[in-house]
């Protein structure tokens with residue numbers, strides 16, 4: 064992988080080291096290269112004379128493998144030699160300058176491939192058509208007599224061939240074809256295959272430059288302390304007290320709610336900010352604790368008013384007339400994204416230009432944030448996207464980009480790298496929202512499940528981060544995986560009377576998109592309660608679910624159950640099931656656990672996924688096993704608590720996550736049924752917790768309805 | 781001024797002797813392959829070898845290094861040849877975001893130097909590094925592959 068920005072930056076750094084270049088705009092990562100690239104066939108494809116192919120990737124790479132998957136899709140249609148492919152990121156500024164030719168840069172919601180597969184393939188196909196046309200023109204034969212494969216164009220009647228590199232310059236001059244026909248998926252040779260990632264080599268020897276690793280000439284490093292209570296303000300700080308500390312250049316206020324020390328190096332900035340006396344106006348949030356939040360949500364479970372997300376039939380009447388009802392209340396705590404690379408961004412500001420280098424999941428909103436903070440037109444700003452040391456939704460926000468620019472503005476002409484400490488990162492995330500859920504299920508006299516009411520009470524992510532996307536005050540994202548139908552996340556069970564409603568209760572703590580988003584708790588609520596209903600009905604949980612599940616939901620669940628040998632567990636080992644649909648894909652898991660003397664061991668998880676189409680099975684497998692690490696970290700250990708308005712967990716000692724010794728063996732079964740494109744980075748996280756919780760019930764008879772598991776007298780190591 | 785031996789080369793580090801080795805490597809010497817993840821010896825992203833011993837460099841002040849010989853991820857490959865752990869990582873396509881992988885690789889290289897054929901339990905005990913992307917399954921497979929190599 065070679066980012067355009069990092070390429071330029073690297074050669075810049077080399078020359079800077081050699082000759083002490085003075086710093087000026089356009090040098091660190093000139094922004095015009097893409098637009099003027101000589102061998103650009105179209106926006107997506109560059110072919111060099113030596114046949115090297117560079118594929119442009121608009122979405123961010125944060126480990127999820129989208130970069131490789133998107134390149135496979137372009138290469139498939141381009142009919143190029145995969146061994147000659149590398150990739151680069153256009154900048155958001157270039158996208159603006161070229162009328163958004165690369166469309167959406169936003170990388171979240173498992174949308175990287177499923178949302179752009181068609182136009183990136185068309186880009187590859189158009190480039191191939193132009194290369195073939197250029198060869199045909201040179202040979203003076205009809206293009207229809209020529210074919211392309213493995214970066215070579217062949218004219219069968221005369222036996223002549225030309226390599227892509229030989230005709231690239233001519234192809235680049237041709238008009239783009241008005242329309243292209245995409246290949247049938249069954250004819251794929253590169254896409255659909257488990258090829259290796261394109262970005263691995265640099266991750267093995269320390270040479271990959273993440274945002275945190277960026278070094279620019281004359282660069283200073285800043286670190287920040289934000290008001291510990293969300294919504295609070297900076298009152299004052301005694302900058303003079305630390306101004307004389309080694310390396311300290313400046314102490315500055317940031318946005319009225321934070322203070323930053325700018326120094327020669329990170330450690331100097333860190334020591335100074337630790338010593339800096341700061342006075343905060345903590346604001347009303349300081350009265351909040353986990354207990355007050357809990358009470359606020361509890362009230363919502365039975366509140367009169369709620370937004371209705373899904374209504375089929377009349378659940379309330381069905382439940383009132385049921386022969387038997389079952390009721391349970393579940394809850395889900397705040398979680399931190401905690402990507403391994405703490406938040407950071409580097410900014411260089413002068414009166415008429417602002418450049419930012421940032422690991423971001425959303426280059427375009429980072430650019431907008433930079434321009435707004437710089438108070439400059441977008442055309443005078445740009446963002447160079449760095450590889451991300453993890454994202455998980457955290458880096459879709461641009462708070463740290465805004466801060467870096469606000470700090471850099473106070474030291475114009477000098478690049479400033481803002482580095483958050485892990486402690487700042489832990490305390491100032493937009494957290495996985497807190498919710499509770501009261502579920503009531505009703506059976507008729509014949510034992511059929513006739514009604515279900517899910518009352519969700521709790522926080523809305525859109526209210527925190529994107530209130531403009533709310534619909535008449537309602538947050539539709541709350542109902543992920545619980546929709547009456549549709550292609551994104553439908554409720555899996557056919558129950559004649561279903562009501563899902565949401566009493567919105569928003570504490571002062573910011574809620575955000577956390578890998579898997581609302582599907583995480585919704586899947587726990589539905590799938591653990593289905594287990595409860597099955598037990599209440601005296602029916603095996605698999606058999607019970609099969610009676611009500613829609614076909615594709617049932618198929619993945621059956622695949623996971625069969626793969627795990629459900630019902631045939633060895634003595635002392637117990638199975639738990641879960642299924643859900645989210646991010647356009649159907650997923651299911653069967654967890655195999657044992658509990659002995661208060662010690663829980665998760666031996667194995669068999670997971671099945673139907674994402675419609677699989678672009679890279681090896682990478683899907685990695686996303687699935689990684690999803691269990693993320694989902695089980697939260698389920699077993701993760702909880703952010705609030706005291707006096709402040710998040711109490713500040714590092715991995717108090718916010719423990721899954722490590723190697725707790726990692727179950729994950730077996731991935733792919734059952735793509737075709738005809739749709741679903742995401743894979745997130746949906747599986749939803750089934751991680753409920754499959755394990757249901758297996759714990761099978762093992763112990765103990766129903767865990769609040770997380771993390773570690774609160775329930777169960778050790779995992 | 782401290783003189784450090786890193787990857788077989790001498791470096792002068794004119795920084796406060798209390799500065800953690802991690803920040804000496806990254807900021808003073810430009811060896812940014814060693815990563816900052818937590819700063820409190822919890823995550824292992826900053827793992828280097830000091831005299832062959834895997835060490836969390838965020839918790840070692842410069843003054844404590846003495847004349848210990850330091851190896852960082854940049855110096856693991858010798859004579860242009862990937863270390864067998866790096867090779868196994870490449871073959872098994874281990875990294876996702878890659879940020880934790882410098883530390884993972886350094887920890888795995890130290891484990892294999894001590895135990896050429898580690899069991900799963902040995903791996904669990906030695907590999908306490910955090911990976912938020914969740915590459916543990918691939919890490920385990922790659923360590924076994926490196927042991928066979």
Ligand code: FES
Pocket residue numbers: 815816817818819820821822823824825826827836837838839
């Ligand atoms: S940064 Fe040293 S162990 Fe985490």
Ligand code: FES
Pocket residue numbers: 126403452453875876877878879880881910911912913914915
């Ligand atoms: S590969 Fe991303 S944290 Fe390990």
